[in-house]
Structure formats: C-alpha cells, structure tokens
Amino acid sequence: MCWGAYCTKPSFGATLKYDRYGGTGKRDSDIGKARQKSAGCLPRPNRCSTSGGNPRAGENCDEYPFASTSDADKGGQVSKCVISRHNSRQGRIIQQYYGSSCNSQPCKFIVGFGNPAAAGVQYCQAYSNPHGKCINNQIAKIYKNGAPDVRPTTKKRSELEPVAQSALLRMSSGMEVLLPIDTLLNTTFVHPTARNNTMKT
Template sequence: MRALTLIAFVPFALGQLDMLNLDCTNYPGPCNNDCYAAMEELPASGEDLGADFCSQTLNYNGPDGQSNSRRRAAGCVSPSPCGNGKLPTQSSDENTCDEYPYASTVEGGSGSILRCTSDDENSAEGSDLSAFFNSVCGYEPCTFEITFGNPGGGSTPYCLDGGGANDGYQYQYQGNGNYQLYNRDSNVTNEGRWGLHQPDPAHYFPPHLRREFLLEDGSRTVLSTRDQTTSYQNATFHTVRNGTVIKHRAVKELLGSAKSPELQHPALRASKRAVQFAS
C-alpha cells in the first residue's frame, strides 16, 4: 500500500489589519465590479502579476494628490465613457465610471477593472471610503483589506459566483496614455479606447473556496483574499452606516452547510438536491 502524505493547513494569526466591510446592499453595482476584479481576475499567488493585477490588500497613501492621475490612467475620465457611448450600459442610469482598485489607493491606475454604475451608488461607495480613511486611517497612510458584506442582498452575482465569465459590462482602458488636464477634478483623454476585459480562466476563484464569516451584528461577509490559512480572530471589520464607522469582530468562520448556498461545495449542493428529489 502506498503511503499518503497529509498536508495540514495551520492557521496563521493575523496581525492588526483593518478590514473595510463594504455593504453591498447600498451600492451593488460598484460592489459587483470590485468582486469581479477580486474573484475573476486576481492571479494566484506567485504568478507574474503584470498590469492586470487587482490586489486584495490595498494601500492608502493619504491625500497624496495622485487620485486624479490614477483615475485618468484607469480610464475613468470626463466626459464619462459611460455617458457618451464609449461603454455600453445595462440601463440609462448607469452613467458613471467605477474603477477597482480604487484611484485613492496606490494600487489604482493603469490596468484597473471598470464598470458603469449609477451616480448614487458610485457616490455612496466613495463616501464610505472617505469615512474609513478619516475615522480609521486619520487620512494618513494605512494598509487594509476589503470584504463584501451582505453579498446576497443586492445585484452582486460576482461576489457569490460569476462563473468566471465577463457579463459584457466589465472593461479596461486601452488608450495610448496621452492625457490632457481639463480642470482640477475633470480630465479628458486623447484617442482613448475602452475594451471588454478578457478574464483568464486560470484566475477564476471557485465559490466554495471563498471564505465567509459571521460578524457580531449578525451579518455575513465574504473575504476578498484567497488566503486559506490566515486566522481572522483578531481582525477588526469596519462597516460604514449613515456616515458612521462601526467596528465588529468575527464571531466565527462559516463552513460546510453553514455557508451561503452559492458558496457551498458543489458536492454538498448536489447531495441536498438529491435529498429534495428523493422526498
């Protein structure tokens, strides 16, 4: 009989890392874009990240004055490509350009993933980011991770299972990089073009491997990281509600049938369906 070598995942204790828990019910469009970038595009650890890298750990560098230039490099410019026919949209109210990684972080800029969203949702996510940078970071440089709170409460299919495919509304800017400053907060591009993002199937993160946690307030959140071993026992999850940042700890990690149905292992979902048919 051939001997088997068993490899155990030993939990790694997480240091003091702040988690920004996005409430996807408040801005499902931007949240869906973030999830596409994190779950469909992020290369596995150790690969050549290149220009398409969408990081799950973000670095805010304070008000460094680079947000506008990173937003231009990402392709979210003025006039908005979502309102002038450059990017097709699902509905007429999706008239603003959302980018991930965020232009307010060091990781933002060229290679970011774009999606057209409504102005209200885009502004709501931006307000939550500003509240987090103010209350938690003190507008000073800080490192944080994002998590996706209540991913089943809105139209955010990529947070649960987008299937690894582009739904026809995820873009990247493919311009020549020549930009002309329009005014302080509004910029135009010369000879810019936007193209549908082409996801690499090898970068798809299967739903059953996505880690889901129950927080102290009874809500659920899904990590953006692909790390399978780190313990989040000491992590602080920050949720912004009505402009106020609220701190929560994780009660427990949800496993097996305790996870949201979309995040359960396919074999477990299949066995449940078999039981239903048998009854």
C-alpha cells in the same frame, strides 16, 4: 469591486494601500488623474457619460482599485458605469473611513464583501468558482485596458492567485463577509450603515 478583487487577471485582491493620491491628497492631482486615466475614467466625457455614448443617463465611471490607493499604479484597473448617486455615496463612505480609521494618513485596509451569495452579486462568489461566476454579461460591462474584460480560465479555488485567496467568515453580528484567507480572528471591521456599527470575526 469583486471583479477587480477576484476575476480580473492579475487580480488585485481585497487588501489595498491608501496613499492619499500619491501623497497629494487630491483626486484631481496629476497622480490622481493618471490613475483615473489608466482605469478608463478620464478624460471626460468617458464611456459612462451620455455624451460619451452611454444610453443610460446619470451614471459615473467607477474604478477598482480606487485612485486613492497605490495599488492603482500597477495599471490594468477595472472600471464599470454605475449610478451616479451610488458612486457618490460609496466615495463618501471611503473618504470617511480614511479620515476616521486612518487619520487621513497612508494606511493598509481590507475591503470586505458582505453576504456575497446575495442575488445580483455573482462576482463576489468568484473566490470559490472564478470561471463559473466571472462572466462579464451584465448590461454595464466591466472594462479593462479600454475593452470589456474577459472571463478567466481559472476553474478551481486553489488555482487563484495568492492575493485573491479568500474565505467566508461569520461576524459576531451573524453577517457572512468575504475576507482574505489570512484575516486574523477577532479583527475589528467597520460596517457602513445609517449609524456607526462595528463587527468582529
């Protein structure tokens, strides 16, 4: 997700608009399918499927922005092959958020990235060093428009597109979270854990 938010050009940022798959409420609707196809996740088998040529069994195609958001209609989404159970868990968390925080109605929301300096999440540090951190060299490459996405030439934080301007904020719990630079203090965020938990900036 961090690659789609900060690395790809144009960037999508972390503020998205849930629109119930274009008002249909279904991922397998015509709109939902069109968004997944634009991201390279349809038709199936796709490049993440074993039968589609992926040597790593048990992976799904995961797209950003999500097919459930109107941001996907911009085209040029990014996608990556991820472990199926991780993808399913993420999907459940997102759907639960839509239901509990948006009452299953269209809404705008922010994707926050916790502890972006942790090992293995270099793309989340691209908010301050896009050229240095956005290197598409992992085994599971990130794709855009049918091919591996390219490293951005942007080298300075100030050169990032406005939508990708972010800052590292510390929550009341002590966790550092990467959020859009215009995020208001005292905004309440939902932190998915084994049990419900909320955080404030």
